[in-house]
Amino acid sequence: MNNQPLLEVRNLWKSFSHKEYQIEILKGIDLKIFKGNTIAITGASGVGKSTLLHILATLERPTKGKVFYKGQDLFQLSSDALARFRNQKLGFVFQFHYLLPEFTAWENVMLPALIAGWSEKKAKEQARRLLQEVGVYHRRNHRPGELSGGEQQRVAIARALVLEPELIWADEPTGNLDQNTAEKVQSLLFSIHQKTGITMIVATHNLKLASLFAICYELTQGQLIRKQC
Numbered sequence: 019m020n021n022q023p024l025l026e027v028r029n030l031w032k033s034f035s036h037k038e039y040q041i042e043i044l045k046g047i048d049l050k051i052f053k054g055n056t057i058a059i060t061g062a063s064g065v066g067k068s069t070l071l072h073i074l075a076t077l078e079r080p081t082k083g084k085v086f087y088k089g090q091d092l093f094q095l096s097s098d099a100l101a102r103f104r105n106q107k108l109g110f111v112f113q114f115h116y117l118l119p120e121f122t123a124w125e126n127v128m129l130p131a132l133i134a135g136w137s138e139k140k141a142k143e144q145a146r147r148l149l150q151e152v153g154v155y156h157r158r159n160h161r162p163g164e165l166s167g168g169e170q171q172r173v174a175i176a177r178a179l180v181l182e183p184e185l186i187w188a189d190e191p192t193g194n195l196d197q198n199t200a201e202k203v204q205s206l207l208f209s210i211h212q213k214t215g216i217t218m219i220v221a222t223h224n225l226k227l228a229s230l231f232a233i234c235y236e237l238t239q240g241q242l243i244r245k246q247c
């Protein structure tokens with residue numbers, strides 16, 4: 019068995035400086051994520067969950083510390099290489115879907131594949147398969163404004179999966195949805211993990227969502243504390 023973590027975080031610190039003061043958000047985080055793990059990071063509002071997720075997903079740089087992906091020190095990469103890494107290996111689902119309003123559901127899902135150089139035929143076929151999988155194929159020709167919140171989030175999940183990432187990052191993926199719709203999106207995310215074995219990390223207030231995950235941490239006072247899911 020390969021014991022190398024997919025992602026490893028060593029002594030991660032993050033502070034934000036203001037004119038009069040500095041705030042330390044992350045204070046020496048260590049974490050190992052193995053292939054196929056499902057990890058939920060919970061914690062009070064403002065504690066730094068999004069900041070941590072953004073650094074682990076290389077969207078933001080830490081003040082100090084390192085993030086390794088399969089042993090590669092990510093922040094040593096050039097910004098072009100880092101952008102390529104994100105496009106090829108990572109999928110993102112945010113609280114707000116960030117779908118492009120002028121494109122249909124189908125086009126929104128295809129777009130990352132077209133940008134990555136896939137042929138239109140292959141991108142279209144992959145998007146069709148994913149729209150079916152997330153249950154919105156019947157709305158494929160609707161623009162985001164013509165979809166419900168839950169449908170928009172399903173399209174965003176399909177888009178996150180289109181390039182077959184190794185790791186899915188989700189930041190409050192159900193934060194903007196009513197309870198019923200949130201539960202459907204939760205089960206969808208989880209069923210995707212069950213089918214594909216994809217590694218999934220979510221930051222959330224939602225303890226019900228966290229309870230579906232195998233490994234749970236609470237972020238508190240800049241530290242990650244392992245807890246029961």
Ligand SMILES: Nc1ncnc2c1ncn2[C@@H]1O[C@H](COP(=O)(O)OP(=O)(O)OP(=O)(O)O)[C@@H](O)[C@H]1O
Pocket residue numbers: 034035043061062063064065066067068069070223
């Ligand atoms: N760019 C920034 N500059 C200064 N302070 C920031 C910046 N980004 C975040 N912060 C501060 O860092 C803290 C952590 O923010 P973060 O968004 O990571 O929290 P969170 O746990 O995800 O919160 P929530 O659950 O409410 O979304 C907050 O106090 C926030 O005001």
